[in-house]
Amino acid sequence: MKRMQMWVCLVFLLTLPVLAEKIADLPDLVRVNDFALSRDRLYVVAGTSVHIYSRKDYHRLGSFGREGEGPGEFKLFAQIHLLDQELLFHSVRRFSFFSLEGTFLREHKTVEGHGFIPLGQGYAGLADRGDAGGRCL
Numbered sequence: 001m002k003r004m005q006m007w008v009c010l011v012f013l014l015t016l017p018v019l020a021e022k023i024a025d026l027p028d029l030v031r032v033n034d035f036a037l038s039r040d041r042l043y044v045v046a047g048t049s050v051h052i053y054s055r056k057d058y059h060r061l062g063s064f065g066r067e068g069e070g071p072g073e074f075k076l077f078a079q080i081h082l083l084d085q086e087l088l089f090h091s092v093r094r095f096s097f098f099s100l101e102g103t104f105l106r107e108h109k110t111v112e113g114h115g116f117i118p119l120g121q122g123y124a125g126l127a128d129r130g131d132a133g134g135r136c137l
Contacts, residue, residue, distance in 0.1 A: 024058035026051075033077040036087070038100065043087060048074040050089075052102060064102035065089075072096065072104035 026044070034045040041061070042053040048067040053060055066073055078089035078096070086105065087098045097105040 024053075026053065026058065026060075028060065034080045036080045036082040038082055041100070043080055043082070045078055045080050045089075047077060050078075050080070050087075050098075050102065062102060064098065064104075071107060072098075 029044060029046045029051065032044055032046050036043045037055070040055050042055055042058070044051045044053065048065055049063050050065045051060060051063045064072070065078070067075070069075055074089065074096070075092040078091040081088040081090075085100065087100060087102075089096045089098070090110070094107050094109050096107045099105060
């Protein structure tokens with residue numbers, strides 16, 4: 001049984017490149033950290049910038065964000081989450097909210113942590129516990 005499972009996994013991995021399909025070239029992207037898809041747009045986080053593309057023809061519609069600690073700026077890279085009518089980014093110690101067009105709306109400070117995701121009216125993620133040591137959810 002174990003040998004059969006291994007064989008199925010191997011066949012799947014070998015055929016995966018054949019099943020992949022090229023959709024578009026995005027030559028202006030160097031280092032992609034995260035992305036999100038809406039019905040008509042592709043949002044790509046590359047370093048500390050966010051690039052917006054049309055999903056119809058993958059034409060670049062614009063970009064926003066830069067490295068820094070001010071409003072609308074990101075320290076290192078950011079994780080992106082598509083909400084109903086906003087984009088949510090988690091960067092080092094804060095959540096930043098932008099319109100779907102890339103206009104900065106607001107931000108909230110957080111504890112040091114990573115892997116934050118929207119959960120109901122709040123957020124869930126891993127955070128350092130400081131003096132107590134360890135991590136908590």
